[in-house]
Amino acid sequence: MSDLVFENVGIRYGSGRSAHEVVRGVSFTVPSGRTVGLVGESGSGKSTLARAVVGLHEPYTGRIRVGGTDVVGARGSAASVRRTVQMIFQDANSCLNPRMSIGASIEEALAVRGRSAGRDRAQRRSEVCALLEMVGLDPARAGDLPMQLSGGQRQRVAIARALAAEPRILLADEITSALDVSVQGTVLNLLMRVQQRLDLTVLFISHNLAVVRQLCEDVAVLKDGELVEAGPATEVIDHPQHPYTHELVRAVPRIGTPLFGDGAAI
Ligand SMILES: Nc1ncnc2c1ncn2[C@@H]1O[C@H](COP(=O)(O)OP(=O)(O)OP(=O)(O)O)[C@@H](O)[C@H]1O
Ligand SMILES: [Mg+2]
Incomplete structure (x- = not known):
């Protein structure tokens, strides 16, 4: 079982007089094998x-x-359990070494998690190829540097790198917001595919409520560090109970709705 459970979590930045609380009393669960969305305005x-x-x-x-x-905590079982969790960030560049080929980056992730122990070079290479294929990249590109790839392809490499560690839990933090709309769908489809294939538990952080509604079974809504609403994604998004969730939903642009002004042509 890989439930991810937050129980009355409080987090502060700073210390002493400069300490400020940014998360307060947050409790919710991401059940094993499910995808839960975490939404809320910037800074929540x-x-x-x-x-x-x-x-x-x-x-x-x-x-x-x-x-x-x-x-x-850093020791013992906490550290080993944390190894089953991988986080993917908004900007794939932050986890890829610009001077290392994408194949070497993925191979490094295999080594860090001990998966390369006792395996020869050819076996490691074939694992890297399998991971590249899993995220829809041609294994022949293993020798490419990150700069030779598009933003969407780099994000796929970041996903492959995370998967190299054989996680049970993925934390996906705005993984498509730096991408062009045309490739966002491809990366999200990939995430859904690997989630189902590997039965992963996923915490999906996004500003895009339309995507959350489609991808997530449940959603949790954060406002100023506090949970204001949680439940099945379709229910919460289609019938928000809290005024803040209502505002978030209202802010989602719909096709045919002008993005700026009162119907001004853009
Ligand atoms: N390292 C830090 N030191 C001090 N304050 C921080 C730090 N990181 C974040 N904060 C503050 O904590 C609050 C929550 O930030 P956080 O990055 O978790 O928000 P977020 O919901 O992820 O926002 P976004 O949607 O913009 O990514 C913000 O007020 C932010 O200014
Ligand atoms: Mg953030």
């Missing part, structure tokens, strides 16, 4: 919450558990 604490799961922030209160084990 979505990334902070996800980063706490991989140990980049330590909550000052509450618990974060994966499959029943507390992941807060």
